[in-house]
Amino acid sequence: MTDTIGMVFIGVGLAFDVLGCLGLVRLPDVYNRLQAATKCVTLGTCSILFGTFLMTGGFTTAGFKALIAIVFLVLTSPVAAHAVSRGAHRAGIPLWEGSVVDRYAEDKEGEE
Amino acid sequence: MKTLRWLAGTVVLLGLIALIILLPFRSIFFAENPTHISFVGRVIYILILASLMVLYRVLKGPTAADRIVAIDIFGILIVGLSAVLGIATGRSWYIDIGIAWGLQSFIGTLALAKYLEGRSLGD
Numbered sequence: 001m002t003d004t005i006g007m008v009f010i011g012v013g014l015a016f017d018v019l020g021c022l023g024l025v026r027l028p029d030v031y032n033r034l035q036a037a038t039k040c041v042t043l044g045t046c047s048i049l050f051g052t053f054l055m056t057g058g059f060t061t062a063g064f065k066a067l068i069a070i071v072f073l074v075l076t077s078p079v080a081a082h083a084v085s086r087g088a089h090r091a092g093i094p095l096w097e098g099s100v101v102d103r104y105a106e107d108k109e110g111e112e
Numbered sequence: 113m114k115t116l117r118w119l120a121g122t123v124v125l126l127g128l129i130a131l132i133i134l135l136p137f138r139s140i141f142f143a144e145n146p147t148h149i150s151f152v153g154r155v156i157y158i159l160i161l162a163s164l165m166v167l168y169r170v171l172k173g174p175t176a177a178d179r180i181v182a183i184d185i186f187g188i189l190i191v192g193l194s195a196v197l198g199i200a201t202g203r204s205w206y207i208d209i210g211i212a213w214g215l216q217s218f219i220g221t222l223a224l225a226k227y228l229e230g231r232s233l234g235d
Binding site: 013014018034037048049052076079080081087088 | 125129148151155158159161162163165166168169175176177178180181182184185188189191192195196198199204207208210211214215217218221222224225226227228229230
């Protein structure tokens with residue numbers, strides 16, 4: 001029973017992973033790609049790790065390591081995404097022509 | 113024309129995933145612990161398919177930020193791959209490889225983002 005629930009978690013995580021990578025291929029812009037790929041792939045990999053936690057028998061050695069990896073991934077992945085998007089904006093990479101709002105540029109104009 | 117390209121891409125992607133799921137899986141590796149081996153083998157093939165899509169973005173990407181994002185996503189996918197390998201072989205140190213790879217990928221992404229921003233690492 002626990003194995004079945006773990007397999008369901010791993011399947012959901014795989015679906016999120018493939019959809020996130022599809023977004024990384026298909027979307028038109030750095031910022032759009034970053035948004036789709038980072039959220040989907042982080043959630044999908046966390047789900048795969050939780051399924052690993054269930055399938056390796058709960059609180060064993062491998063299960064604890066999977067939980068630690070979940071906490072680590074949730075803490076670090078948004079930081080990396082934020083740094084990349086800030087760096088891309090400061091490096092002057094243009095937005096897609098269909099974008100409607102750019103709050104960061106407005107904030108920087110207000111400061112100067 | 114655009115609809116045709118959409119249809120072709122959807123058919124190719126869903127066909128590859130259905131081929132991976134439906135074909136019978138023969139285990140060549142991991143012969144010592146055969147529990148869940150068919151499930152885990154299919155999971156590994158689908159993760160390799162997703163990694164190939166990420167590598168397309170690394171090769172094609174118009175700007176440097178695209179490549180940095182793709183490498184970051186590739187590292188996160190490898191964390192999941194190593195966790196699944198830990199299920200297949202029943203050895204827990206595969207998850208250690210995943211944790212270490214995630215740490216290196218995080219630090220590398222931060223350093224590359226600083227470089228993209230045009231500042232030095234000491235700031």
